[in-house]
Amino acid sequence: MTKVLMSLGDFEFEIGKNAFSTLERSRTYRVIESDVYGGSSLQHTGRAADSITLDAVIYPVWIEEGNLESLKKIKSTADKAEPLILLSSGGENFGRYLIEKIDESWVNLTETGIPEKIELKISLREFQGYREKQKEKVKPERKKR
Numbered sequence: 127m128t129k130v131l132m133s134l135g136d137f138e139f140e141i142g143k144n145a146f147s148t149l150e151r152s153r154t155y156r157v158i159e160s161d162v163y164g165g166s167s168l169q170h171t172g173r174a175a176d177s178i179t180l181d182a183v184i185y186p187v188w189i190e191e192g193n194l195e196s197l198k199k200i201k202s203t204a205d206k207a208e209p210l211i212l213l214s215s216g217g218e219n220f221g222r223y224l225i226e227k228i229d230e231s232w233v234n235l236t237e238t239g240i241p242e243k244i245e246l247k248i249s250l251r252e253f254q255g256y257r258e259k260q261k262e263k264v265k266p267e268r269k270k271r
Contacts, residue, residue, distance in 0.1 A: 134223070134250075135210030137203050139182060144196040146182040151220075175252040178212070178223060184244040187236060197230070197244060204228055209253035223250035
């Protein structure tokens with residue numbers, strides 16, 4: 127039985143298969159500067175979307191001799207371009223994120239062309255739900271007389 131560390135939608139990061147080693151979250155706040163008489167003024171205008179970077183490692187040679195299904199699955203998940211819920215095994219719900227970028231490094235190719243390990247850097251951007259908010263604002267249809 128494998129231990130799931132974190133899930134991103136249907137994709138699971140598991141110990142011994144495709145574990146992530148680092149999660150970095152960045153939050154930016156929007157501040158604008160306005161010229162006013164005698165100097166300048168700063169105004170907080172809200173929060174930008176959070177960014178998360180996950181560093182993960184896949185060991186294909188340890189998994190069914192060369193199985194690259196984990197790599198294919200995270201790529202196909204990204205190809206769907208849908209917001210995904212990011213959950214930790216401890217129950218932390220980070221929210222909904224889109225996969226922005228996947229960087230991969232194949233390390234130490236074997237004689238069969240399978241890498242001993244694949245290092246991944248997965249960049250995520252928080253999905254703030256503009257479309258859902260717009261759907262809520264849609265007016266009901268008028269009844270025809």
